[in-house]
Amino acid sequence: MASDGTNGSSDDFADIAESLGEAAAQFQRGWADWMSSFIEGSGDGFVPNAGVTALSKTLPEMPADPARLLESQFELWRDYQALWLQTTARIMGSDAQPVIEPEEGDYRFRDAEWSDNPVFDFIKQSYLLNARWLRRAVADLEGLDADTALKLDFFGRMIVDALSPTNFALTNPRVLREMAETKGESLLRGMQNLSDDIRDGRDGLRPRHTDMTAFEIGKDIATAPGAVVHQTPLMQLIQYAPATEEVYRKPLLIVPPWINKFYILDLQPENSFIRWATRQGYTVFVVSWVNPDESFADKSFDDYVRDGILAALEGIEKATGERRVTAIGYCIGGTLLAATLAYMAANEDNRIAAATFFASQVDFENAGDLRVFTDESQVGMLEEQVRAKGYLDGAQMAGTFNVLRSNDLIWHFVINNYLLGKDPPAFDLLFWNADSTRFPAQLLMDYLRGMYQQNALARKGQFQLMGTPIDLGKVRIPTYIQASREDHIAPAESVFKMTRLLGGSKRFVLAGAGHIAGVINPPEKRKYQHWLNTSRKSYPTFDSWLGDAVEHPGSWWPDWHQWLSPKSGAKVAARVPGDGGAEIIEPAPGSYVKATS
Numbered sequence: 392m393a394s395d396g397t398n399g400s401s402d403d404f405a406d407i408a409e410s411l412g413e414a415a416a417q418f419q420r421g422w423a424d425w426m427s428s429f430i431e432g433s434g435d436g437f438v439p440n441a442g443v444t445a446l447s448k449t450l451p452e453m454p455a456d457p458a459r460l461l462e463s464q465f466e467l468w469r470d471y472q473a474l475w476l477q478t479t480a481r482i483m484g485s486d487a488q489p490v491i492e493p494e495e496g497d498y499r500f501r502d503a504e505w506s507d508n509p510v511f512d513f514i515k516q517s518y519l520l521n522a523r524w525l526r527r528a529v530a531d532l533e534g535l536d537a538d539t540a541l542k543l544d545f546f547g548r549m550i551v552d553a554l555s556p557t558n559f560a561l562t563n564p565r566v567l568r569e570m571a572e573t574k575g576e577s578l579l580r581g582m583q584n585l586s587d588d589i590r591d592g593r594d595g596l597r598p599r600h601t602d603m604t605a606f607e608i609g610k611d612i613a614t615a616p617g618a619v620v621h622q623t624p625l626m627q628l629i630q631y632a633p634a635t636e637e638v639y640r641k642p643l644l645i646v647p648p649w650i651n652k653f654y655i656l657d658l659q660p661e662n663s664f665i666r667w668a669t670r671q672g673y674t675v676f677v678v679s680w681v682n683p684d685e686s687f688a689d690k691s692f693d694d695y696v697r698d699g700i701l702a703a704l705e706g707i708e709k710a711t712g713e714r715r716v717t718a719i720g721y722c723i724g725g726t727l728l729a730a731t732l733a734y735m736a737a738n739e740d741n742r743i744a745a746a747t748f749f750a751s752q753v754d755f756e757n758a759g760d761l762r763v764f765t766d767e768s769q770v771g772m773l774e775e776q777v778r779a780k781g782y783l784d785g786a787q788m789a790g791t792f793n794v795l796r797s798n799d800l801i802w803h804f805v806i807n808n809y810l811l812g813k814d815p816p817a818f819d820l821l822f823w824n825a826d827s828t829r830f831p832a833q834l835l836m837d838y839l840r841g842m843y844q845q846n847a848l849a850r851k852g853q854f855q856l857m858g859t860p861i862d863l864g865k866v867r868i869p870t871y872i873q874a875s876r877e878d879h880i881a882p883a884e885s886v887f888k889m890t891r892l893l894g895g896s897k898r899f900v901l902a903g904a905g906h907i908a909g910v911i912n913p914p915e916k917r918k919y920q921h922w923l924n925t926s927r928k929s930y931p932t933f934d935s936w937l938g939d940a941v942e943h944p945g946s947w948w949p950d951w952h953q954w955l956s957p958k959s960g961a962k963v964a965a966r967v968p969g970d971g972g973a974e975i976i977e978p979a980p981g982s983y984v985k986a987t988s
Contacts, residue, residue, distance in 0.1 A: 504564035580812030605817035617979035621706025633965035640960030685781030725751020785827030875909025
């Protein structure tokens with residue numbers, strides 16, 4: 392401000408603009424370097440380096456169709472010509488229809504400036520045209536094996552997402568507007584946020600998603616009342632307090648994935664599956680897996696079955712006197728549960744009377760984008776790292792999962808934290824997502840090679856547990872199989888294959904949303920939808936099943952309760968942790984869940 396009290400001269404504003412421009416350009420250069428490392432695969436995660444290297448060797452050898460290449464270039468040139476005409480018309484004040492528009496659900500271009508301002512509209516459409524051209528060019532390549540085609544598609548999408556104009560300060564109208572309104576303070580705050588993340592070791596592919604001081608396990612989240620009543624070196628078994636005077640005779644055992652912490656099922660009271668299940672009259676037990684260190688390096692599938700699920704069954708019987716239970720497996724916990732059921736069937740062990748699978752796979756032939764990272768070159772490179780350390784670091788694994796949904800889990804927060812200079816929100820789900828766990832070295836190799844590479848679990852007698860070749864077809868108990876329509880980790884088409892491999896009666900349900908929101912969807916929220924098919928027909932594929940399915944509003948949880956309750960036995964007096972034969976070790980949520988990576 393000028394000394395005479397005026398608002399300053401044009402020279403003052405010019406100086407401010409010049410300073411902001413220099414700061415933005417500096418930020419842009421640094422950010423471009425960061426993005427280059429992302430695209431080249433040199434960030435963290437067992438992500439793309441080996442894959443990109445393999446593709447760089449493969450692509451130059453691929454035969455090109457000159458006619459198709461020329462046609463593709465001509466189509467792009469024609470689209471750009473139409474875009475120039477459309478933009479010129481808009482600048483001259485005429486209305487003109489866009490040449491291309493974002494796909495439905497693409498939130499990146501929601502700011503009104505992307506449509507109202509002809510310049511930003513041109514930038515947006517140029518990007519969309521180039522992105523479409525690249526995707527089509529990749530799809531048109533011939534002579535590719537399935538794995539290479541999958542990698543090309545994935546890395547092509549990754550590059551396209553990374554180069555979006557929304558990810559750069561000087562081509563994002565919302566960022567420029569924020570810079571002007573705050574006189575550059577937003578950019579300075581963004582630089583500080585970036586500096587803080589680099590200092591904290593979060594400089595790979597993991598911009599901060601939430602305020603990690605906003606929640607405390609056992610105080611704000613994972614608060615359902617209960618107690619640890621049994622434990623092994625690999626897990627703590629939590630028994631939850633009843634919410635009804637009577638409960639079903641058969642207890643309910645939940646086996647969550649060991650690559651995340653169990654409290655995704657007990658975030659806060661209003662979205663806690665565990666609390667909801669106790670209100671329906673179930674005696675709920677949950678496995679809380681240890682967060683392993685190097686001393687667990689040699690732990691395998693055998694150990695996680697023996698000291699995990701089978702030990703939990705013993706703990707439940709001691710706590711309640713009940714030998715028979717029902718069970719739920721979530722994600723990789725469901726894969727472990729299915730293998731355990733086949734092992735139990737081979738040994739005539741009938742302690743699990745009915746099983747439910749949340750977003751779980753047993754056939755990994757078409758197991759989603761994670762297959763991109765499971766060829767032998769990448770698994771071999773990863774094995775060297777994890778054998779030396781004894782485990783896969785939780786942050787490294789989190790980086791990989793973030794890449795699978797880069798627009799939501801990387802670029803959204805890059806824009807929010809670094810370009811807009813805002814702090815990430817306090818959000819229970821994102822707190823859980825950032826509270827990563829480790830993966831024992833031997834168990835990881837069992838999983839990647841046995842499931843993703845060999846698909847052994849889906850093949851009769853090819854996968855062994857504790858020396859026993861197992862056959863999923865011998866699992867003849869009733870099963871409830873849930874998948875989610877937008878699941879990028881366990882695609883619905885892949886989950887559906889379980890219906891063709893397990894014996895016994897099966898009920899398949901498709902939820903709306905994705906890997907988490909499709910599962911954690913309390914009825915009270917009245918969100919999303921689910922599809923049911925009550926036909927007695929046998930469907931060979933997911934698409935054929937979906938063709939006869941009926942859409943229903945809201946959560947699928949009530950349908951699951953209606954299915955499970957008749958299989959859970961008569962009602963008995965509610966069981967309180969510690970009143971049976973098992974002593975209380977410590978209050979829920981226990982100590983294993985509080986160990987950090």
